[in-house]
Amino acid sequence: MVSYAHPILVDDIDGNGHGHGIIEEEDAFLRFVDYARSMFSPEENRDSNGNGEDNAGPGWSWIVSRILKTCKAYSSGVTSAILLSDLSQAWNEQHRAGAPKRRPECITQLRKSHRRTRLPHTVTIDSIYEKNFLPVNSILEAVILDAFLLPGTNIYMLSLGDFWSSSTIDLYLHRRYYDLANPDNGILKKGREICLTGCCLPTPNVELIVIYLLFTFFFFLFLIQDQDDDAMLLGAQFCSDSFSTISLDAVKNGASYSFYAKQSSIDTRIQKSNKKAHKKKVVGQLGHGRASCFLLTIEGRLRSNGFSCGMVRRIMLALDRPFIASAIEACEELCLEYGSATQLYLVPFIQHEEQVCVASTQNRYQGLRLSNTLVQSQDPKVSQVTLPCDSQGSIDFSNYPFQSFVINLRDKMTSISLYGVVTNIFRERNTAETIFSLKIEDTTGALLAKLHFPRSWSLGRLGLGHTVYMSGLTCSMTPQKLVEVSWFEKDAGASFVNLSCLPALLNSSCLHKLSYLSDLTSKKNITHICLVRLDQIEHCHVNTRFSHSLCGHFVNEKPGGFVECNFCHCNCDAAVVRTFHLKITLADEVTKVFAWCTGQTATELLQISPDEFYELPEEEQAMYPSSLENERFTVALVNCQRQCYGPGGCLIQENDSVAWEITRALKV
Known part of the structure; x- marks a missing residue:
C-alpha cells in the first residue's frame, strides 16, 4: 500500500x-x-x-x-x-x-481479494428471504457456488451467494447461456461473479417453502482482469478489434467483431420509433488509442436499468458479437445493438486501495450518555484506515470513519463531506453554466466550493451564518497548485442540507443545546436554539416583498420592467411569490435581541400568510403586530453579519445591518 x-x-x-x-x-x-x-x-x-x-x-x-x-x-x-x-x-x-x-x-x-463495494440499488439474497419479495427492476450481484443439471433433465441451475449475505439461492439459467455453463469449456463455474436484473420469484407475495429465482434474459458476467483465465480470454477474444476496423461490407457478409470498451460517459435516449427501446450512449477508447463513440441499443427497460445503477463508472465492457446495424451519418457514430448472438461481459476496474494516516485526535469516540454527560471512551487508537482509490489515484472518502475538516482536504479526494457555517455565497457571472461559489468555514479554516447545477439553484433558501452539511465533494488541483473543491448536484452521493432551517431540529432535544440570548455574542459560529417571547412590538417592522420561489431571496424590479433575483441574478418574472420582511425584538429572562427573518419563519411568527396580511387595510396592518405581544416561540438564530467579497458581488444584505437572522420558528 x-x-x-x-x-x-x-x-x-x-x-x-x-x-x-x-x-x-x-x-x-x-x-x-x-x-x-x-x-x-x-x-x-x-x-x-x-x-x-x-x-x-x-x-x-x-x-x-x-x-x-x-x-x-x-x-x-x-x-x-x-x-x-x-x-x-x-x-x-x-x-x-x-x-x-x-x-x-x-x-x-x-x-x-477483491473487497467489492455494494453498488447502489443492489438487493441482497438475505433481503429476498426476509421480504419474500424481489422487485423486477432490482439488481443482484452474486457469486456462482455451483452449476448443475437438474436430475433427469437438461435444465441448468445455478446456486448463488453474495458478499453481503449468509443465505444462498438457486437460479434457473436462461437457455441463451447454456453454452457458457458447459462443464468442459464453459466459464459459468464456481467462483464466477455475475450481475442479474429482471429476476422474479415463482409466486410473488406468497410464502414459499423453498425460494428460487426464475430464469432471466438479463444476465451479465464479470471478468476479473487479475485472474489468469479471464485475462487470457480478454486478450484472445476482445483486444484485436477496434471501431476503426469495422467494415459494414464485411458485416453484411457475416463477419463478427468483439470489442473491449472503456466507458467515459453515458446517456439514455428513447427511440422515437420504439418507446420500449433504450439507447445507452457510451464513449469509449478502443484499439490503437483512437477515441470513438458508439450507441449500444438495449431492448427493454429492465436491461437499461442494469446500466443505470452506478455500475457504469466502475467497469469496462467486453462486447462479444454485437449486432452492427449501421453508421449514423448525423453524428458519425457506430450503432451497436444487443443481438441474439451478443454476449456482454462486465470487467471491473481493479480495485486499488491506499492507507490514509489518521492523527490521534480523530480517534476519540466522544458521545452522549443518556444523562447528556460528555465522556471520552478509551477505545484503541486507529493509526490509519484503508480506503479505495481509482486508477488515477483519487481516493474515495465515502466510508471514512471520522469527520473531515477543511484542513484535511488535498488533491484527488472524492466523496468528501463537510459540516460548517456559510460565510459567503455568490453566483459565478462569467460562465454559461449555473455555478455558485460557497464559502464554508469550520474551526480549522475556510474554503470556497463550486456548486454546479444542471439548470438553476435548487437548494431552497440559504443565507450567511447558516450551518450546512454537504456530501459528495471532490478535490482537485488548479494550475496555480491550489486545491479546488467542487460539488455536482447530479452526482451520486451528492447531498446538501441546511441544518439551520431544519424543522425537526427545534423539536429534537437530543440534537440541540438550548442557548440563552446572552450566549449569542460569545458564540457566533453556530446555530442557536432559544426559547423566546416577542417583545417591544411597537418597534416591530413588517413589510411584504416579492421573493424568488426557487431560492427564497428578494427580487428587484429593473428598468426594463422585469424582476431580477438578488441571489440568482436571473430574470424570474414567472417564479415570484409574496413574502414577509420582518424585523422584531426577541426576549428571554436575561436579555433582548433585535433580529430579522423572511419566508416561512416570518409567517410562523406572525401567524398569518403574506397574501392575507397584504389584503388587510393599512390600519389593520399597523395594529396587527400588537396582538403578538409576549407570544412564546422556540427559534433558531444565526449570525448573518459578515463581510464577504467575490466576483459578481456579495449576497445582497437583506438583513439591513441586523446582526441576527431567525431561520426557523416554532410556536410553544
Missing part, C-alpha cells in the same frame, strides 16, 4: 486552544453524531494494530446523512431512541450485521 498521509485536525489549531473540542462542546448535533458512531464501533471489530474491519462500523458521513434523512421524515421532531433505532435498522439492512457469519468459503476468499 502507498501511504497517503493527511495532516488531521490537531488539538490546538490557532495556539489559543481553539480546536476539535470546541466543536463538540458547543454543537450538540455533532456531539450526538459522535455518540451514535460510538454505538456502531464495537471494540471487538478491531485488530491488534487498531485497524478496523470492513464492517467495523459506518463512516461519519453515513451517520450524519442517515440522521438528517430521519429528521426530514419526522419534521415534528425526533428522539435519540428513534434515531438510534433507524440507524441500527438501516445499518443491519445494508451490512447484515445480525446475520450468521457462515458465508461459503469461495465468497470469503473473493471478499478478501
Whole structure:
C-alpha cells in the first residue's frame, strides 16, 4: 500500500486552544453524531494494530446523512431512541450485521481479494428471504457456488451467494447461456461473479417453502482482469478489434467483431420509433488509442436499468458479437445493438486501495450518555484506515470513519463531506453554466466550493451564518497548485442540507443545546436554539416583498420592467411569490435581541400568510403586530453579519445591518 498521509485536525489549531473540542462542546448535533458512531464501533471489530474491519462500523458521513434523512421524515421532531433505532435498522439492512457469519468459503476468499463495494440499488439474497419479495427492476450481484443439471433433465441451475449475505439461492439459467455453463469449456463455474436484473420469484407475495429465482434474459458476467483465465480470454477474444476496423461490407457478409470498451460517459435516449427501446450512449477508447463513440441499443427497460445503477463508472465492457446495424451519418457514430448472438461481459476496474494516516485526535469516540454527560471512551487508537482509490489515484472518502475538516482536504479526494457555517455565497457571472461559489468555514479554516447545477439553484433558501452539511465533494488541483473543491448536484452521493432551517431540529432535544440570548455574542459560529417571547412590538417592522420561489431571496424590479433575483441574478418574472420582511425584538429572562427573518419563519411568527396580511387595510396592518405581544416561540438564530467579497458581488444584505437572522420558528 502507498501511504497517503493527511495532516488531521490537531488539538490546538490557532495556539489559543481553539480546536476539535470546541466543536463538540458547543454543537450538540455533532456531539450526538459522535455518540451514535460510538454505538456502531464495537471494540471487538478491531485488530491488534487498531485497524478496523470492513464492517467495523459506518463512516461519519453515513451517520450524519442517515440522521438528517430521519429528521426530514419526522419534521415534528425526533428522539435519540428513534434515531438510534433507524440507524441500527438501516445499518443491519445494508451490512447484515445480525446475520450468521457462515458465508461459503469461495465468497470469503473473493471478499478478501477483491473487497467489492455494494453498488447502489443492489438487493441482497438475505433481503429476498426476509421480504419474500424481489422487485423486477432490482439488481443482484452474486457469486456462482455451483452449476448443475437438474436430475433427469437438461435444465441448468445455478446456486448463488453474495458478499453481503449468509443465505444462498438457486437460479434457473436462461437457455441463451447454456453454452457458457458447459462443464468442459464453459466459464459459468464456481467462483464466477455475475450481475442479474429482471429476476422474479415463482409466486410473488406468497410464502414459499423453498425460494428460487426464475430464469432471466438479463444476465451479465464479470471478468476479473487479475485472474489468469479471464485475462487470457480478454486478450484472445476482445483486444484485436477496434471501431476503426469495422467494415459494414464485411458485416453484411457475416463477419463478427468483439470489442473491449472503456466507458467515459453515458446517456439514455428513447427511440422515437420504439418507446420500449433504450439507447445507452457510451464513449469509449478502443484499439490503437483512437477515441470513438458508439450507441449500444438495449431492448427493454429492465436491461437499461442494469446500466443505470452506478455500475457504469466502475467497469469496462467486453462486447462479444454485437449486432452492427449501421453508421449514423448525423453524428458519425457506430450503432451497436444487443443481438441474439451478443454476449456482454462486465470487467471491473481493479480495485486499488491506499492507507490514509489518521492523527490521534480523530480517534476519540466522544458521545452522549443518556444523562447528556460528555465522556471520552478509551477505545484503541486507529493509526490509519484503508480506503479505495481509482486508477488515477483519487481516493474515495465515502466510508471514512471520522469527520473531515477543511484542513484535511488535498488533491484527488472524492466523496468528501463537510459540516460548517456559510460565510459567503455568490453566483459565478462569467460562465454559461449555473455555478455558485460557497464559502464554508469550520474551526480549522475556510474554503470556497463550486456548486454546479444542471439548470438553476435548487437548494431552497440559504443565507450567511447558516450551518450546512454537504456530501459528495471532490478535490482537485488548479494550475496555480491550489486545491479546488467542487460539488455536482447530479452526482451520486451528492447531498446538501441546511441544518439551520431544519424543522425537526427545534423539536429534537437530543440534537440541540438550548442557548440563552446572552450566549449569542460569545458564540457566533453556530446555530442557536432559544426559547423566546416577542417583545417591544411597537418597534416591530413588517413589510411584504416579492421573493424568488426557487431560492427564497428578494427580487428587484429593473428598468426594463422585469424582476431580477438578488441571489440568482436571473430574470424570474414567472417564479415570484409574496413574502414577509420582518424585523422584531426577541426576549428571554436575561436579555433582548433585535433580529430579522423572511419566508416561512416570518409567517410562523406572525401567524398569518403574506397574501392575507397584504389584503388587510393599512390600519389593520399597523395594529396587527400588537396582538403578538409576549407570544412564546422556540427559534433558531444565526449570525448573518459578515463581510464577504467575490466576483459578481456579495449576497445582497437583506438583513439591513441586523446582526441576527431567525431561520426557523416554532410556536410553544
